[in-house]
Amino acid sequence: MYHNPSMVKPKRRGLPPHVLYVLASALGLGLLVIMWNVYQLKAMQEAHFIGHGPYPGAQVAEASGGTVDSYRRPVVWIHAKHVNSGYLKHVMAVFERAGYIRGDAQSSWDVLWAHDYPFKELSAVMATLKPYQKVNHFPGTGYITNKVYLATSDIAYIPKAFQMPNQRDAFLLETKQNRDTLWVQKSSSHRGIKVKSVEELDLYAPNTFIQQYISNPYLIDGKKFDLGFYVTLTSVDPLRVYVLHDEMLVRFCPTVYNPIDFADVNKYVVGDDYTPVWKMPSLQKYYQEYNYNFMETMNAYWRSKGNDPEHVYRQINEAIRGVFVSKYPQLVSSLQRHENKRVFFELMRFDFVLDEELNVFLMEVNMSPNLSSAHFTDNIHLYERVVYNVLSVNGVARNVPFSLKNSDSKERGMQVSMKEILVKSDLCSSKSCSTCEQEECRICYKCLQPPQKMMLQDAFLEHNNRRSMRRVYPEAITHEQAKNYDISSDGSLHENDQIMREWFAAKCAQDLSYCQ
Numbered sequence: 123m124y125h126n127p128s129m130v131k132p133k134r135r136g137l138p139p140h141v142l143y144v145l146a147s148a149l150g151l152g153l154l155v156i157m158w159n160v161y162q163l164k165a166m167q168e169a170h171f172i173g174h175g176p177y178p179g180a181q182v183a184e185a186s187g188g189t190v191d192s193y194r195r196p197v198v199w200i201h202a203k204h205v206n207s208g209y210l211k212h213v214m215a216v217f218e219r220a221g222y223i224r225g226d227a228q229s230s231w232d233v234l235w236a237h238d239y240p241f242k243e244l245s246a247v248m249a250t251l252k253p254y255q256k257v258n259h260f261p262g263t264g265y266i267t268n269k270v271y272l273a274t275s276d277i278a279y280i281p282k283a284f285q286m287p288n289q290r291d292a293f294l295l296e297t298k299q300n301r302d303t304l305w306v307q308k309s310s311s312h313r314g315i316k317v318k319s320v321e322e323l324d325l326y327a328p329n330t331f332i333q334q335y336i337s338n339p340y341l342i343d344g345k346k347f348d349l350g351f352y353v354t355l356t357s358v359d360p361l362r363v364y365v366l367h368d369e370m371l372v373r374f375c376p377t378v379y380n381p382i383d384f385a386d387v388n389k390y391v392v393g394d395d396y397t398p399v400w401k402m403p404s405l406q407k408y409y410q411e412y413n414y415n416f417m418e419t420m421n422a423y424w425r426s427k428g429n430d431p432e433h434v435y436r437q438i439n440e441a442i443r444g445v446f447v448s449k450y451p452q453l454v455s456s457l458q459r460h461e462n463k464r465v466f467f468e469l470m471r472f473d474f475v476l477d478e479e480l481n482v483f484l485m486e487v488n489m490s491p492n493l494s495s496a497h498f499t500d501n502i503h504l505y506e507r508v509v510y511n512v513l514s515v516n517g518v519a520r521n522v523p524f525s526l527k528n529s530d531s532k533e534r535g536m537q538v539s540m541k542e543i544l545v546k547s548d549l550c551s552s553k554s555c556s557t558c559e560q561e562e563c564r565i566c567y568k569c570l571q572p573p574q575k576m577m578l579q580d581a582f583l584e585h586n587n588r589r590s591m592r593r594v595y596p597e598a599i600t601h602e603q604a605k606n607y608d609i610s611s612d613g614s615l616h617e618n619d620q621i622m623r624e625w626f627a628a629k630c631a632q633d634l635s636y637c638q
């Protein structure tokens with residue numbers, strides 16, 4: 123190649139220095155901006171997702187003030203002893219998936235999940251609750267979960283019991299009449315129970331009760347078991363109660379029952395070291411091979427023996443209903459002094475045993491049921507579904523990422539407006555309801571008081587968000603019954619409870635999902 127000498131002027135390769143400087147500074151600046159962004163992003167993530175405890179899957183983020191995000195996101199305050207030790211990890215996991223960040227007493231919290239009953243320890247907080255807040259215990263539920271109160275309350279499905287020492291005489295009379303009955307002595311604090319002869323019982327021990335022992339328990343592969351049902355109380359006035367309808371906890375005694383020896387509690391008491399369904403020879407195949415859940419496993423077993431599982435669940439629903447109806451006066455009066463009555467909800471576990479004839483007996487009701495999967499990881503699914511379903515029906519786990527505090531009336535309106543509570547449209551537009559004098563018109567829109575409209579909206583939302591929870595109170599009725607519903611049949615109930623029942627019946631006439 124020929125070069126023109128004039129063009130062979132030595133020339134530096136590359137760009138002139140000033141261009142290079144500009145480029146380098148631009149690149150440097152760009153890098154700085156990227157680094158800043160990464161730093162910011164990390165800081166934001168850390169602010170929200172600082173984990174607690176050794177369970178990466180179960181971390182609930184920390185509430186941090188200031189950012190728009192934390193202003194909108196709902197905040198849960200989890201109050202418990204050793205809160206990060208693991209027994210609440212499934213509760214935390216569900217809250218985190220529902221969009222919650224974790225706060226404390228000082229934060230602007232939406233939901234308080236207290237493992238222990240908070241009304242004494244947190245009395246200052248309980249006295250200043252805001253209308254939008256939610257607390258996972260009702261005042262007065264101790265009347266249900268306290269073993270002495272429950273057992274000695276003369277409620278159907280609960281074995282006969284006598285409070286010591288004040289029902290001692292009645293107890294002694296009973297033992298004379300029924301010499302073959304076996305008895306257990308229990309206290310409200312002590313978990314252990316033991317069958318004893320009448321001579322061995324301590325008829326003077328304060329705060330205890332003596333209860334009839336169910337001496338012909340239903341056995342599977344020779345073992346006694348109990349059934350745990352998860353129940354949520356969503357409202358007291360009016361009373362509304364739901365139960366998880368498609369799953370239950372099933373726990374077997376570790377040792378075969380016969381020959382019975384009451385010195386060995388592993389034969390007749392279900393403890394932490396229970397035998398799970400998948401270790402039971404007659405149930406294994408349903409649970410493992412067919413992949414049934416605990417409830418379907420039991421149903422399949424009962425059907426194989428010619429028993430009707432519905433017979434069991436009917437009694438269980440009745441027993442749950444009976445407990446709340448029986449304790450209703452105490453629940454209402456405990457709630458009286460609280461200004462915001464819609465703040466509370468409660469999760470409880472009802473434990474039942476069965477006798478040979480599949481008669482159901484309610485043994486106890488647990489406040490803050492154990493949701494720790496430390497022994498059995500197979501229970502994770504059940505426990506997280508329990509928490510999710512309970513939070514959902516109570517309006518705490520929603521698909522709306524705003525905090526409860528910052529929810530406005532439009533947000534509620536997209537979920538429920540005054541239109542959805544409308545029932546009995548023909549009657550309400552008729553001449554006979556042109557005034558509200560007729561009792562049958564009381565659930566027409568214009569005859570309802572504002573708090574009653576709110577309570578029907580709440581019932582509507584619960585119904586829509588109930589997932590696998592089913593209403594046990596007010597009891598669901600059939601479409602036929604709903605069409606012929608007699609409003610005068612509820613005379614003994616409080617007014618709000620009458621309206622509540624009547625509305626559910628009228629809804630069932632309109633929409634089959636409200637029926638049995």
Ligand SMILES: *[C@@H]1O[C@H](CO)[C@@H](O)[C@H](O)[C@H]1NC(C)=O
Pocket residue numbers: 394492493494495496497498
């Ligand atoms: C809850 O259950 C776990 C394991 O299933 C057990 O280790 C723990 O002691 C139980 N806690 C209570 C308070 O019963």
